[in-house]
Amino acid sequence: MTTSAITTDQLTKSYGPKLALDALTLDVPVGEVFGLLGHNGAGKTTAVNVLTTLLEPTRGSAEVAGVSVTGDPRSVRRAIGYLPENVQFYDNLTVMENLRFFAQLSGLRRPDGRIRDVLRILDFEGHDRQRLGTFSKGMRQRVGIAQAILHSPSVLFLDEPTSGLDPEGVRTLRETIVRLNSEFGMTIFMNTHLRSEVTKTCTSIGILKAGRLVHHDTLERALSAFPGEDSLEAIYFQVESEPAS
C-alpha cells in the first residue's frame, strides 16, 4: 500500500523556451496538508495543472494516489478533487444543477443525496435552488469546494483558495480545509502566495521559485530550522532572497 499521496520525479513543464516548472521532485505523504508557496508566476498553477492532468508534463514523472499522471490520467481524475483559482460556474443554472452535472461527470449515479450531505458539511444548506449568477465570491468558493469533494476524492487540489475572499470567508474556508483533512482524511495540496495561510492550515510546505522547488519540509521542521526567525514570513523571504541554484 502506498504511503505517498503525491510523488513527482524531475517533473518539468516548458512552454517553448520558457521553463514553467523545472525538475520538481516532491513527496507528499497521505494525510498531509501541503502548502506550495511562491510568487505570482513561480509555477504553482502549472504544478497543479500537471498533477490534475490538465497539462501534460514535458519531462519527468508524477504519481497521484499511486497512479501515474501520464500513464493513466483517467484513474488520477477519479481520485482527485480540484478547485481552480477564481472558480466560475454556469451562472444560469442553480447550485443543485451545477453540482449534479459535475457529480455525474465524476461517475456518481444518483448524486442528489450526496450533494445535500456535502452542502450540509459546508454549512451551505438552503441555497441549492438558487442560481449562481447572484452569488458573492465567498458563496461561489463554497460551491467550488462542494464540486471538488462531491465524489469523496482522496487528494484535493486547491489553487489559491482564499484569493479575493473577505476575512470571514477566509476563516470559514480555513476551518473547512482542516476539517476535510482531519475528519475525512483527504490529502490536500494547496497553492498560495500568502504565508499566513500556510501556518494556519498546512502540515508541510514547499517553496517554488522560478519553477524550481527551493525548500521542502514539514512546517514544524521549517520553523525549527530557522530558530532566529519569528515567523514563516521571514523564512520565506530568506529563501526567496537566495539565488536559485
Place this chain on the structure above:
Amino acid sequence: MNAFMVSARHEMLNARRTRTANLLLVVFIGMVIASSVIGWVTNQTVTSVYQKVVADGLSSAPNPFSGVSPLYYSRNAVIYVLLIGSLMAIVLGVQATLRDRKAATADLVLSRPVGSVARLLGQLAGLGVVLAVVIGVSMSISWVIISIINGAPLGWGDTGRLVAFSALSWILLATFALLGMLTGLRSRQETTALLVPFVIWSVVAFVLPQIGTAARPVSLLNPVPAVNPTGGYFDLVSALTGPLSVTEQFKRASGIILQDSTVTGDATPSVLILLSFLVVMSIVVVSTPRARMRSGLDG
C-alpha cells in the same frame, strides 16, 4: 450515467436557460408558423382574385391552385431554416463550447474522468435534441395550418414529405451547430467565435452561389434554388462551387421533397452532399485536443 449522457442533458438544460438562445428559438418557430399563415392569407386573397376574374368573365381557366401541392404553402419554411435556423444553430453551437472556456469550467470538467470525444459528442447530441425539438414543434404547427388551408388533414404521403423535410433541416442545422462548436473551441475571442461562422455562412449562402450561377445575393433569398449556369465560364465554376454551396443543395433537395414544381430532378445527390458535410464537421469537432477545450480567451 456516462459522460456522453451527462453532457447531452447538461447541454439541453443550458439551452433551455439561455435567454438569447430562447429568443432565437421563438423567432424561428414563430417565422415557420408565420410562413404558413402568410401562405394561408395570401391563398385566401388569390382565391378571391381568381373568383373575381372568373366572375368578370376574364378567364375560364381552372383554378390554378387545384394543381398545386398543399406543401407549397410551407416553401418559405425552407428559407427560414436557412436564414434563422442556421444562425440559431451557430449561436447554440458557439455557446456550447465557448461557455466552458469563458468561465474556465472546462478545468472542472476535464479534471474528472471524462474523455474529450464523449464530452464533445455528448454536447452535440444535446444540441441535436434541442434542434430536433424546435424543428419538430414548428413543423407540427405547420402541419396543422396546412391541413386547415387544405380543408382536410394532410395525407400520409404529404406528412411523410414534411417529416423528410424536417430531417433534412436537422442535418443542415446540426452542421451549422458543429461549425459554431468548432469556432467556439478555436477562437480566442467571443466576438470572433460568433462572427467567423456568420461570415462562413454568408460565403456559403451568397458568395459561392453567386460565383457559380451569377445569382445576385437578394435573389438567393428565394426558396427556389438559383438557376442553372448560363454557359461558358459558369459551367466550369459551378461544377466546383455547386457541391460546396450547402445551402443551395438544401434548397434543391427541399424543393424536390416538398414537390415545388419549379425544382426537378433527384434529391439524393444533394442529400448525400449535406450528409457528408455533417459527417466531416463531426469528425473535425470531435478530434479537438483536450488542451484546446480548456484554453482561455483573450481580453
Place this chain on the structure above:
Amino acid sequence: MGNPSTHAWVIARKELLDLRRDRLFAVLVAFLMIATLISVGVAAASFRTQIDAYNLYVQQLIAAGSTTKPAAPTFFPLQLLRGGVEYLEILGALFAIVLGYGTIAKEKYRGTLQLILSRPIGRFAMPLGKIGGLAIVWAAVVLLLTAATTIAIVAIGNAPLQPIDGARILIAAIVAWLYLVFWSALAIGTTALSPRLSTGLIVAIVIWLAFVLIIPQIGDTMDPDNQVPGGLFATLQIQKTDELKVLANFAGFDAIRNGLEISSITKHFERLTFAFLGIKDKYNQQTLDFVWTDLWGYAITLAVAAFASVAFAVGATTRRTLQRKIS
C-alpha cells in the same frame, strides 16, 4: 481638453486607432471588398455570356437567310454594381452591427470602461465619440469600396464612365454611408443596454434578420402573382390591363404588402441606390431630377432613421447602462 466635444473627439480618435490595428476589422473590410469585386466580375462575365449567346443567335439567323436583326443586349456599366449594393445591404449591415457591438464590448470585456468612466468626461462624450469614430470609419470604407468598384467597372467592364455617372455613384455612396451608420449605432445601443455582452449582439442580429432578410422576403412572398408557379395571371392568361383592374379590388391587401416592405429600412436603401444607379429600369438613363422627384421621400426616411438610430445609441449609452453587471 476640458470641453465635452474634445472628450468625444479623443474617444473617436482612439476608436480609429483601435480599428486600424484590429485584424478582425481588416478581415471584414477585405471580405466586403472581395465580395463586391467578385459581384462586378460575375456580372460582367454574365453580360459577356449574353453577348456571346446573342452573337451566336445572329449568326444562326444569317445562316438561315434571315435579314432581320434582333436588338443587341444593351450594356449599362452602373448596373454591374447591383451585386455590390446587395452585399452592402445584407453583409454590410451585418458587419456594421459587429463593429458597433465591438466598440462597446471591447471596453467592457477588457475592463478599460472603468478607466474611461473614472475620468471627468461628460454625459455624451462616450456615445458621441464611439458613433463619431465609427461614422468616420464607415466613410473611409465606403470611399474605398466606391473607388475600387469604379475602377473595376472601367477595367473589368471595359466601360467608359460619364461625369454624371460619377455623381450617381457618389449619391449611392452617401446613401450607403447613412445605412451603415444606422446599423452600427443600433448595435451600440443594444449592446450598451444589455448587461450580458453577447445578448446585445444577438438582439441586434435578430433585428437585422427581421428587417434585412425576413420582411422584404415576406413582402415578395405575399405578391399574389408569386403564389402560383409561373405566375398567377400568366396561368390565367390575363392581360396586364385587366390584371391591374382586378388588383384594384384588392388594394387593401396590396397596401399591407407594400407597407411591410417599406417598414424595412433596407428597402429604402435598396430603392434609393437602385434608382440613382439606374439599376431599376424605370430610372435607367433618367436625369437626377427625375429620380429625386420620385424618391425624395425615401431619402428623408433613411436620413431620419439614421438620425433616430444615433439618438437611440446616445440615449442608451449612459454610465448606468454601461456599468451594469458584466458576465
